[in-house]
Amino acid sequence: MENKEYTARQEQLARFAKALGHPARIAIMDFLLKQKCCFFGDINEVLPISKATVSQHLKELKEAGLIQGEIETPKVKYCVNIENWEMASKLFSEFFGQNICKQENCCQ
Amino acid sequence: MENKEYTARQEQLARFAKALGHPARIAIMDFLLKQKCCFFGDINEVLPISKATVSQHLKELKEAGLIQGEIETPKVKYCVNIENWEMASKLFSEFFGQNICKQENCCQ
DNA sequence: TATATCGTTCGCAAAATTACGAACAATATT
DNA sequence: AATATTGTTCGTAATTTTGCGAACGATATA
Numbered sequence: 399m400e401n402k403e404y405t406a407r408q409e410q411l412a413r414f415a416k417a418l419g420h421p422a423r424i425a426i427m428d429f430l431l432k433q434k435c436c437f438f439g440d441i442n443e444v445l446p447i448s449k450a451t452v453s454q455h456l457k458e459l460k461e462a463g464l465i466q467g468e469i470e471t472p473k474v475k476y477c478v479n480i481e482n483w484e485m486a487s488k489l490f491s492e493f494f495g496q497n498i499c500k501q502e503n504c505c506q
Numbered sequence: 507m508e509n510k511e512y513t514a515r516q517e518q519l520a521r522f523a524k525a526l527g528h529p530a531r532i533a534i535m536d537f538l539l540k541q542k543c544c545f546f547g548d549i550n551e552v553l554p555i556s557k558a559t560v561s562q563h564l565k566e567l568k569e570a571g572l573i574q575g576e577i578e579t580p581k582v583k584y585c586v587n588i589e590n591w592e593m594a595s596k597l598f599s600e601f602f603g604q605n606i607c608k609q610e611n612c613c614q
Numbered sequence: 615t616a617t618a619t620c621g622t623t624c625g626c627a628a629a630a631t632t633a634c635g636a637a638c639a640a641t642a643t644t
Numbered sequence: 645a646a647t648a649t650t651g652t653t654c655g656t657a658a659t660t661t662t663g664c665g666a667a668c669g670a671t672a673t674a
Binding site: 452 | 650652653
């Protein structure tokens with residue numbers, strides 16, 4: 399009688415992974431992690447895509463909870479959502495920390 | 507004169523993240539990481555999707571380099587690609603290890 | 615030679631992703 | 645009131661993803 403659904407942890411991990419599954423979004427996170435200030439224009443400047451597309455990628459990262467934005471007229475300031483970033487960090491760390499089977503009857 | 511391309515690291519990180527961006531594929535990795543043996547049928551059994559779809563997800567993980575499969579007639583054995591798994595682990599670890607700005611003029 | 619098992623591939627459909635230019639809203643400046 | 649700046653949203657198009665059943669190939673068994 400096993401449960402064939404995915405666990406909440408698996409869903410959350412996948413959600414974060416999916417949000418990070420595009421080089422533009424990795425580049426955005428890299429940028430936000432090292433900049434003091436993080437205006438839309440600054441991010442847009444370093445990416446090889448149009449501002450419409452940058453805006454879209456930012457929206458996805460925001461919806462995944464990894465970043466947050468606030469209006470600071472006439473600009474928009476973006477930054478990492480620390481709480482969720484730490485949750486993601488923990489989830490990935492535990493995920494990769496799982497022991498890989500190394501018994502003799504393992505395929506490797 | 508800045509380079510607006512993505513770095514190889516960003517591309518690779520995104521490729522791994524994308525491969526992990528679905529709960530079924532997280533579940534598959536969870537399973538492979540804890541099982542001694544890893545036949546297709548075993549994986550298929552614990553997932554709430556058809557075998558055709560499982561096969562597809564396995565293919566994506568394989569193409570991303572995270573797993574490998576070998577025929578062991580009449581079954582197919584899957585396992586983690588240790589080398590690439592460790593590369594992914596390192597990339598994510600460094601990615602999440604980046605210091606988040608906490609200066610006073612940061613947005614948080 | 616028929617039949618069963620195991621898993622992939624094919625063909626299809628629906629939905630999501632990626633990307634862009636143009637239009638837009640909101641606020642400042644002239 | 646016109647104009648400029650900043651970034652979002654709209655509309656559109658091309659591509660990719662996700663999912664399934666059916667068909668298939670390969671090997672073993674009756």
